[in-house]
Amino acid sequence: MKGEEGSLVSNHVRRQAIIVLDFGSQYSRLIARRIRENHVYSELVPAETTLEQLQREKAHLDIRGFILSGGPASVYDAQAPRCDPAILQSGLPVLGICYGMQLLAHQLGGHVAPARGRREYGPATIELQSAAGDQGRAAEIFAGLAQADMAGEGRSLKVWMSHGDSVDQLPPGFSVLARSESNPCAAIAGPGGLIGLQFHPEVTHTPQGREILRNFLFRVCDCRADWTPGSVIDETVAQIRSRVGEARAICALSGGVDSAVAALLVHRAIGERLTCVFVDTGCMRAGEPEQVVETFSRHLHIPLIAVDARQRFLARLEGVTDPEQKRKVIGEEFIRVFEEEALRLAQEQGPISFLVQGTLYPDVIESAGRDTASTATRIKTHHNVGGLPEEMTLQLVEPLRWLFKDEVREIGLALGLPEEWVWRHPFPGPGLAIRVIGAVDEQRLETLRAADAILIEELRRAGLYRQVSQAFAVLTPVRSVGVMGDGRTYAQVVALRAVTSEDFMTADWARLPYDLLARVANRIVNEVAGVNRVVYDVTSKPPATIEWE
Incomplete structure (x- = not known):
């Protein structure tokens, strides 16, 4: 990183690192996170970054390998993003994931085409194959993972796929490491630590994905676990x-x-x-x-x-x-x-x-x-x-x-x-100004402050504050008809938002107990003037963001 912009890495220490090239996958940042979870430093860089740029701008890093992320493009399209050929010829290990695998094959002399069988989206099972020839460290990617079946024959892994193209011709020197029912090339390996995985090891839907990435780090790239x-x-x-x-x-x-x-x-x-x-x-x-x-x-x-x-x-x-x-x-x-x-x-x-x-x-x-x-x-x-x-x-x-x-x-x-x-829940720098939807004034802020305090108080009382990653109230610009004290009201609507998340890049809505939500709603409409309705946001991120604004 550039020291003048607050880098974490000292210019006096060559920190081991894995460089992730981002080809536009929604999981690119997750790959970098998974690497860091193993106490190995990782940086995400643009897809077009060249080896010469990395050697010049990241001279303080001891780069041990590269990961090519997935992405939405097809490698055979004229405008599809490419990897600098020097990276693939650097002698350092390269792991291509989904689009990254297809790009690896395409740029090294193989062939990629729309899948001939059915396209694979979601859970799949791959059968591991014995690599043809000596693939050296690349063959270590599945070491110690798959178990033989009762007959001592096939070895399989559950994985998560999301692709419409497939490698249908291997580059010279490569061999197949795994196949699926629809795809004869679910994982491939080549000389010098070149590996392609058609599935996504970084997502939790691939149960042994973290172990696969650990094999890449410690068996293939020979990294140290010193990013602590x-x-x-x-x-x-x-x-x-x-x-x-x-x-x-x-x-x-x-x-x-x-x-x-x-x-x-x-x-x-x-x-x-x-x-x-x-x-x-x-x-x-x-x-x-x-x-x-x-x-x-x-x-x-x-x-x-x-x-x-x-x-x-x-x-x-x-x-x-x-x-x-x-x-x-x-x-x-x-x-x-x-x-x-x-x-x-x-x-x-x-x-x-x-x-x-x-x-x-x-x-x-x-x-x-x-x-x-x-x-x-x-x-x-x-x-x-x-x-x-x-x-x-x-x-x-x-x-x-x-x-x-x-x-x-x-x-x-x-x-x-x-x-x-x-363990305090995150609070945005703009504060309640972006939780008051629409115009911000002192009265609307006071209304929201009171509603938000009730939600947090009840979460703590229920012992759920630490189980929820972030929770807050939102004052919407909507007014609704209600009945209070036998009379008609036309008052404001408060939305409650609570999510669970590991890194806040993605999040799921928290399944709070109904009785807790009922208590919070009851207290808000009874204790906060000008509010007669409370709703609960059950949208994940994506497609929503955590904050409403």
Whole structure:
């Protein structure tokens, strides 16, 4: 990574890494996550990245192998994305998954065509074959996985397929490692650690997929399992020291685990030259400003300034209904507040050059930031990525920019962050402004604050807060007819949202008990003025996002 953009990897340590080339699969980021789960560092790069670029821009990495992701294209189409031939000829192991396997075959002299049998979408069974010839380390991809049947003959694995094209002619030197009922080339291997899998080992629907990826890492690529919270902390602290030097910094503290971990890492690197700034935008949850200041002061012992900017933010948001515009307004206003605080502090402490943010990898991906794969499209602008103003007087330090949420939590625990803070549900930087659908004003915020507090209180009381990854209330722009006290009402509708997720790139709606939902709904319509209806969102991500805006 480029040190000037908050890389996790120190320029002084050649960290072993697997490079994932993104050909547009919805699972590309999941592949990188699965690699990291095995304590091996992984980066996702655009499909068109060349070996020469990697050698120049990733010189601090000891690249041990490559993975070619799946993708929606057909390799025989004229505009289909290709892999740099030098990568395939580098002598390093290459694992092609789905489209990646077809591309491997196509570029090395094989042939790919629309499947002659039925196309395979969903669960499938593959039968392992004995490789013809000596495929060396590539043949280790299925080592120790499949069991022989009762007769001691066939060896099979359950996998998950999603493809319409198939390899119908192998490249020279390749052999078949597995076949399915409809596909004679479900897995292939070639010399020098070249492997193709027509199925997706990265998804949970392939039961032994994680073991297959472990074989690739440790048997084929000979990786070390040293990408651990301790190593991340050491390398990040070294990188921050190199980046910031003797300068001073302020940290945008939101009260969530991301900004808290970022603050702890930077404080470990530069000590008292860091000051944290908590900005009350008026869009916080009930009691949150007081809780953040108290908890942070008690546990972290880092200088903290609390800024009351409620009226300022609400004035900027007046009349703004478009969610993208809300994010941009809030992102710009945040920066202006931090710049002003930096100028004020500079009069007491000396110049401040850097702003620390808790930006995560999913934020970058969804905002289609400049560091993501080129196939990414913007889903929504995160206030701390695409919502930043073009002109800024402070330079950004983002030590978590390449981490997923679960990795940040592991690091937070290793740094001694209290568990109640580590496991707090994520709260978006724009706050309740993007949970009030439509126009934002003080009254609507108060209504939402009260409803949200009831949901979280009841979740905790039921012992389900930790079982749910994120839960919140949404104030919709809808009004509905109701009956209260024998009289007609025409009042607001609150939607409840609760999801389970490992990395927040995908999520499923939480199956909360009906009696819990009934209690929450009953309390909201009885205790929150102006609300007469509560609904529950049962949409996964995708197709929805977790937040409504």
